[in-house]
Amino acid sequence: MRAEPPRESIPTPPGPGPREGGRRREKPPTYPGSAFQVRKPLGRRANAWLALGAFLLPLLAWCAVSYLPFVWHPMVTVSDPGSVDYFQKGMQVERHEFREENRKAVAEGRPQASGTRENPVYLPAPHLVAKALVTAFRTPPQRAGDPWLHESLGHSIRIIVLGFLLSAVFGVPLGLICGSFALASRLSEPFVDFIRYMPAPVFGALCVAILxxxxxxxxxxxxxxxxxxxxxxxxxTTRGLPPALLEAAQTLGAKRRQLVMNVVLPGVLPLIYRDMRILLGWAWTYLIVAELIGASSGISFFIYQQAKYRNYDNVYAAIILIGLIGLLTDLALKGLGRKFFPWEKEA
Amino acid sequence: MEETLRLPDYRDLSPELSERFRTIAERETILEIRDLRKDFVGPKGAAAMPPVLGGVSFEVKRREFICIIGASGCGKSTLLRILGGLEPRSGGEVLMNGKVVAGPGADRGMVFQEYTLFPWLTVKQNVMFGPRMSGRGRDASEAEALQWLDMVGLTERANAWPHQLSGGMKQRVAIARSLANYPAILLMDEPFGALDAQTRSQMQRHLLQIWKNVDVTVLFVTHDLDEAILLADRIVVLGARPGRILEVIKVPVDRPRHAGQSLSPHFLAAKKRLEQLIHPDDPEGDKDLPLIRMTRVGDDAEA
Structure with a gap:
């Protein structure tokens, strides 16, 4: 009745076969244009190089914009104001303005101003940001009462972990129940859907008033x-569990409670874990809002402070730090996931 | 040009087979199906379409091997799912050991065409699932599981994950998993349908061996005529729209069965009868395609 294509009797692992023992490894045949085959996986080495490239390319672009003056550099930092009365040493002016003033000065026979082309102050060069990254943790805060960078970061992480754990403790069981029982789903999901569309920040004022x-x-x-x-x-995710697994369990004698505990839960746990990894990224987004309500604090407050002092190298350093923390957390969680769920096939 | 074999009547049974069917008939009835109906429930309600099953009745005796066969759309899978308690019936009765079937239960094991091993459990833990659900202890369940894995020849793979097994192995584990519950009847829904021909005939041999050695009755849905004749004592032939029994055939092939019998006159006679029932003369089906000739003259494929 159900026509399914015949499957191979022995599943073949995806990608290149097992490595041969010796040094010589068969090179897989390549075809012209094989790097751009629709939905064909690449080799392990190629993947590693490409992952490196994913970071190197933006960095190269940043370097190009920072170190090659002809690429962008729309500003001129004045080194000698010459006869232009409002120019000051160290001041940044736009290039066309600088040129205009010098043109006037030449026309009127006055001494010209001189300066060097630079990027705007909000785009520091990579080496400055790198230096800021290194020194940020050792630099005391500008004002005595302000927190150090590591204190700000620690505070942010504490807020995220607390908030996310709290929603996981309630959200995951409720989601599992909704996914398992139509009654629970119909009763709660419409309202949840309704609230979901309200941006979390709109609750900021209320939260402060209440909490x-x-x-x-x-x-x-x-x-x-x-x-x-x-x-x-x-x-x-819970509803995505193949119904055939539930039916098989039922014909093996599993009753309702056993179905939830012994089939639904273990069946969807790896997928829920993956969902959690994605949602953790969302938590960082809300952090930025959360830290600016009530008494400002944490990494976003640090970023705002540094921007106010025009320490843009510190701003970039802090943003990169957030990215690094996110990336490392996700890699760690991914690794842990492989430990927790050994039956999951390599994706 | 063509020679046609003279085939015996498919109802001719050897004395041994007649004797076998007589003793089977004397055994207690395990499963009784009376006037089973299932209405089509589509988007516009039940009324418009003919029922999926329109009054199906038959009995299954203990340790009988019954195949259900029929063209696609005849409701054979639906029938099996109703017997398994996975789908409600619209009318009629299903009695399992004299008791009305209401929902799935461990007395009716099921093996599906799609692979339904639990991916988060090892092979051994999969087989332990049934005993664990019925409240047996871990050690007892494990001993039980190992015994059944031994029976299907997969002791060495006890600690493998299901995704590491081939299709045939997966279905062997699924059979072991069902049998670990000591079901009175094993309901199998095209369990070998997704396997390649060679694995498939190997699995058929395995299944016959298991059936011989275990006190279990088998109800086996398939659309493969050879498979049905090779395995079954009786074959229930279903017709489509509405699903109904066309004939119940006593397979005239001696036991023990083996693949070599598939060219024996009795086998062919049974197969011919099944073909008549399932694909009755269909003028549309025999017509040639309205093709234009697109090869060079003289370049004939069937010279």
Whole structure:
């Protein structure tokens, strides 16, 4: 009745075969244009190089813009104001303005101003940002009461972990129940869907009014931002479990409770884990909002402060730090996932 | 040009087979299906379409091997799912050991065409699932599982993950997993349908061996005529729209069965009868395609 294509009796692993013992490895045949085959995987080495390239290309572009003056450099930093009365030493002016003033000066026989082409102050060169990254943790805050960078980061991470754990503790079970029982799904999901569309920041003022100005409203924002998404995502993932597995379990004598605990839960856990990794990224987005309500704090406050002092190298350093923390967390979680769920095939 | 074999009547049974069918008929009835109906429930409700099953009745005796066969759309899978308790019936009765079937239960093991091993459990843990669900202890379940894995010849793969097995191995584990519950009847829904021909005939041999050695009754849905004749005592032939029994055929091929019998006169006679029932003369089906000749003159494929 069900026509399915015949499957091979022995599944072949995707990608290149097992490595041969010796040094000589068969090179897979290549065809012209084989790098651009639709949905064909590349080799392991190629993947590693490309991953490196994914970071190197933007870095190269940044270097080009920073170190090759002819690429962009729209500003001129004045080194000698000459006869232009409002120019000052060290001041940045736009290039066309600088040229215009010098043209006037030549026309009127006055001494010209001189200066060097530079990028705007908000785009520091890579080496400056790199230096800031190294020194940021050793530089005391500008004002005595302000937190150090590591204190700001620590505070941010604490807020994220608290808020995200809180929504996972409630969101994952609720999502599982909604995904398993139509009654729960129909009763809760429409309302959850309704709230989901309200941007979490709109609850900021309310949270402060109810929870005070310290960390509680910030944790609440992270919670609101992730909880409702989480319920729907987990419910959908749960519903994606192949019904054939449930039916097989039923014919093996599993009753309702056993179905949920012994089939649904282990069946969707790896997928929910993957969902959590994605949602953790969302939590960082809401963090930026959360930290600016009530008493400002954390890494976003640090970034705003540094921008105010025009220390843009520190701003970039902090942003890159957030990215690095996110990337490393995700890699760590991915590795842990392989430990937790050894039956999952390599994706 | 063509020689046609003179085939015996498919109803001719050897004395041994007649005797076998007589003893089977004397055994207790395991499964009784009375006037089973299943209406088509489409987007516009039940009324418009003919029912999927329109009154199906038959009995299955203990340790009988029954195949259900029929053209696609005849409701054979639906029938099996109703017996398994996975789908509600619209009318009629299903009695399992005299009790009305209401929902799935461990007394009716099922093996599906798609692979339904739990990917998060090892092969051994999959087989332990049934005993664990019925409250047996870990050690007892494990001993049980190893025994069944031994029976299907997969002891060495006990700690493998399902995705590391070939299709045939997966289905062998699925059979072991069902049998670990000691079901009275094994309901199999085209379990070898996704396997290649060679693995398939190997699995058929395995299944016959298992059936011989285990006290279990088998109800086996297939669309493969050879498979049905090779395996079954009786073949229930279903017709489509509405699904109904066309004939119940007593397979006239002696046991023990083996693949070599597929050219024996009795085998062919049974197959011919099945073909008549399932593909009755269909003038549309025999017509040639309205093709234009697109090769050079004289370049004939069938010279």
């Amino acid at each position: 005070g100005i310290d960390d509680a409203p910030k944790v609440a924002i992270i919670f609101i931002g992730t909880f409702f998404q989480m319920v729907l995502v987990v419910a959908n």
